[in-house]
Amino acid sequence: MKTQKYIVIGGSAGSFKIIIRIIKFLPANFKKTIFLTLHRLKHVRSGFVEALSLKANIPIVEPKDKEIILTGRIYLAPANYHLYIEPTKTISLSTEELVNHSRPSIDLTFQSAAHSLKDNVAGIILSGANRDGAEGLKQIKLNGGFAIVQNPEECQVLTMPTAALKKSQTKNIYSEKQIIEFILNCK
Amino acid sequence: MIKLDDIINFNNAVKEVSSYNLSDYSKKSLGRRIEKILSDYKMTIDSLIKKIKLDSNFLEKIIKNITVNTTELFRDPKIWQSVKYRVLRKLKNKDTINIWHAGCSTGQEIYSMLIILHELGIANKANILATDINTDVIEIAKKGEYIYKFNIEYIENFKQAIQVNPYNYEDKIDVSFTKYFEIDRVKNLMTAKPFLKNKVVFKKYDLVKQDNIFAEKFDIIFCRNVLIYFNAKLQKRVVNMFADVLSKKGFLILGIHESIFGAEALKYIKHGEFYIRR
Structure with missing residues (x-):
């Protein structure tokens, strides 16, 4: 099986703890690139990167528009911006309308990853309270990428993983432990 | 997904029948805007192109649909604290303060700035120009009327931007939102x-x-979350034009996740969240 160089992760309500755990396990010499698109409270706009960074061995950044994508980094979609991955391996941001009541929208990040990175991306949908990400995960699968959904049984809020499973029809239903192993082994 | 050829055909049609030129808009985001229009209007790309060629009112409507108008009162309150305590501290002793909101959208940014100017007692010195490509949003901006319940965060932003002094937390500024806005x-x-x-x-x-409509140089130009929809070439042109119309040590204020790349950056000194004209 091909191992993917890029991992996109979408999470909403109930995903914060697993994200912290994922981040904690990433070694300083991690050679992949992770994009995190999370639904965040609109008012909690600062301090979030700092909170995540405390646990991390690799840089976590809220990218600027047109920033060049580097390996060994976690890019966090800034609050109130959509984040897209461009075929030129750069990031673009936008303030376009909310999608699935969300900005950033997981669907938009995942769709751009699917089209720009093809089979070189793995998408992971975590716990969450709406259907955002389902269409994006389907696109990742259709474009040859690897689609993973956190096992709804262990999610605090299962709307998002359930919707993603249904829409993408992926068979990769992973526990938290398996997700972390996947990311670490995906070298 | 819309093809690059379709976007180029669309751009050519727009150029052919109007004075607009979208060729240097970022292709990816323009593609998304066109896709959204196609789905909102339930049209194919071919019928869209045909219709804009025939119907100039429809074309105007489509151009308005292409522009993104997201804005808030005091979007990113920290920026506004800096505008108040750092930018205007440097400018407040001037006789006049010339301000340009480039891409003013529905006006929330204009009123955010005006509130700060009033708070500092220097609103009478300000000359304010507000522009946008979209005349519909300009009409909303003129009215200064916004839905209340949907935008409750405006008041939260106001509190953070206006009532808190980030340089002295004991200095709580006692001013109510209703001093500036009527709530119904x-x-x-x-x-x-x-x-x-x-x-x-x-x-x-x-x-x-880039028509030259400017009589005087500006002390502050706001252009927030506009450049992100342009390609590098157009970004460069716009940033250069701003450099031409900014006074020495004038401030350029972009969106918090926007930056200036390339040689144009040399015309500015990056100072925290702002760019200062050299």
Whole structure:
């Protein structure tokens, strides 16, 4: 099986703890690139990167528009911006309308990853309270990428993983432990 | 997904029948806008292109649909704290302060700035120009009327931007939102008070065409979350034009996740969240 160089992760309500755990396990010499698109409270706009960074061995950044994508980094979609991955391996941001009541929208990040990175991306949908990400995960699968959904049984809020499973029809239903192993082994 | 050829055909049609030129808009985001239009209007790309060629009113409508108008009162309150305590501290002793909101959208940014100017007692010195390519949003900006319940965060932003002094947390500024905005809960509206509104000159302006409409240099140019929709070439042109119309040590204020790349950056000194004209 091909191992993917890029991992996109979408999470909403109930995903914060697993994200912290994922981040904690990433070694300083991690050679992949992770994009995190999370639904965040609109008012909690600062301090979030700092909170995540405390646990991390690799840089976590809220990218600027047109920033060049580097390996060994976690890019966090800034609050109130959509984040897209461009075929030129750069990031673009936008303030376009909310999608699935969300900005950033997981669907938009995942769709751009699917089209720009093809089979070189793995998408992971975590716990969450709406259907955002389902269409994006389907696109990742259709474009040859690897689609993973956190096992709804262990999610605090299962709307998002359930919707993603249904829409993408992926068979990769992973526990938290398996997700972390996947990311670490995906070298 | 829309093909690159379709976007180029669309751009050519727009150029052919109007003075707009979208060729240097970022292709990816333009593609998404066109896709959204196709789905909202339930049209194919071919019928869209055909219709804009035949119907100039429809074309105007489509151009308005392409532009993104997201804005808030005091979007990113920290920026506004800096505008108040750092930018205006440097400018407040000037006789006049010339301000340009380039891409003013529905006006929330204009009123945010006006509130700060009033708080500092220097609103009478300000000359304010507000421009946008989209005349519909300019009309909303003139009215200064916004839905109340949907935008409750405006008041939260106001509190953070205006009532808190980040350089001295004990210095709580006691001023109410209703000093500047009328709130009508029945109509579900908040409206900028007349004394805020009479200062601003509104004009339609296309950053692509760059008509020279400026009599004086600006001390502050706001252009927040506009450049992200342009390609590198157009970004460069716009940033250069801003450099031409900014006074020495004038401030360029972009969106918090925007930056200036390349040689143009040399015309500015990056100072925290701002760019200062050399």
